[in-house]
Amino acid sequence: MVHIQFLGSGDAFGSGGRFQACILLRTELGQVLLDCGATSLVAMKQAGVDPLAIDAVIVSHLHGDHFGGIPFLVLDQQFARRSRPLLVAGPPGLAERLPRTMEALYPGSSTVERRYALRVIELDEGAATAVGPVMVTAFPVVHASGAPAYALRVTAGAATIAYSGDTEWTSSLVECAADSDVFICEGYVDERAVKFHLSAAALRANLARITAARLVLTHMSPEMLARPGAVPGAITAYDGMTLDLS
Ligand SMILES: [Zn+2]
Ligand SMILES: [Zn+2]
DSSP: OEEEEEEEOOOTTOGGGOOOSEEEEEOSSOEEEEOOOTTHHHHHHHHTOOGGGEEEEEOSSSSHHHHTTHHHHHHHHHHTTOOSOEEEEESTTHHHHHHHHHHHHSTTTTTSOOSSOEEEEEOOBTOOEEETTEEEEEEEOOOOSSSOOEEEEEEETTEEEEEOOSOSOOTHHHHHHTTOSEEEEEOOBSSSOOTTSOBHHHHHHHGGGOOOSOEEEESOOHHHHTOTTSSTTOEEOOTTOEEEEO
16 A cells, blocks of 8 residues: 655746645655655645655655755754654765755755764666665656656555656656556646657657556646646646555
8 A cells, every 4th residue: 555645746946836846655664755856845844744754765866856855854854853764765976966965055964963874875777776665666768967867666565656757758658657556747848849858748649658557747837737638537746636556
């Protein structure tokens, strides 16, 4: 049983007043965040989610609206007297970019002695890696972010959750989402082609290849928020939306 809660279903720019990318997975063995944008600590506290209960944060790529919330979470947990480890997993480069980002925002915060261990895991493409309570497989996607960008396939018990992160259409999404229980996918624009981002037109054209049981769109621009039926059969996520997988 996995309980999914969309804490942030927005794009980088707060379109529609939504928080940046952050999806909570509550599993029988623990809790994981998929992406942690700059606004995610606020989103968690607004939703009544206790950051102490988070075992791991898994990020798709190193853009601020997907990993920029980690420095705030790390600092918050220090003041909350966390004692158990916090795992942070993501693309190669994370172990270097995270402390650099922490230092830019709060000098000294990356080197200060903490009562809990902050463990960084860099994910290799194609290999299933244990990250706290889940297994994660990373698939390369097409999105420039100064480091590899990934779509993520997460398994928890019998449930499989696929997540596109940000990307233009690429066939690795088909593989990532194959026979999953839910494919959470960027739905950024409708007809327009925006480099490194997904359009509803591209999803419509490839819908028959996506074999996920459910398709959920997230990371919408204002144009997509105005067209909720742009991809037939897809659910449009909103902040606070929940989904239970058995
Ligand atoms: Zn983004
Ligand atoms: Zn991005």
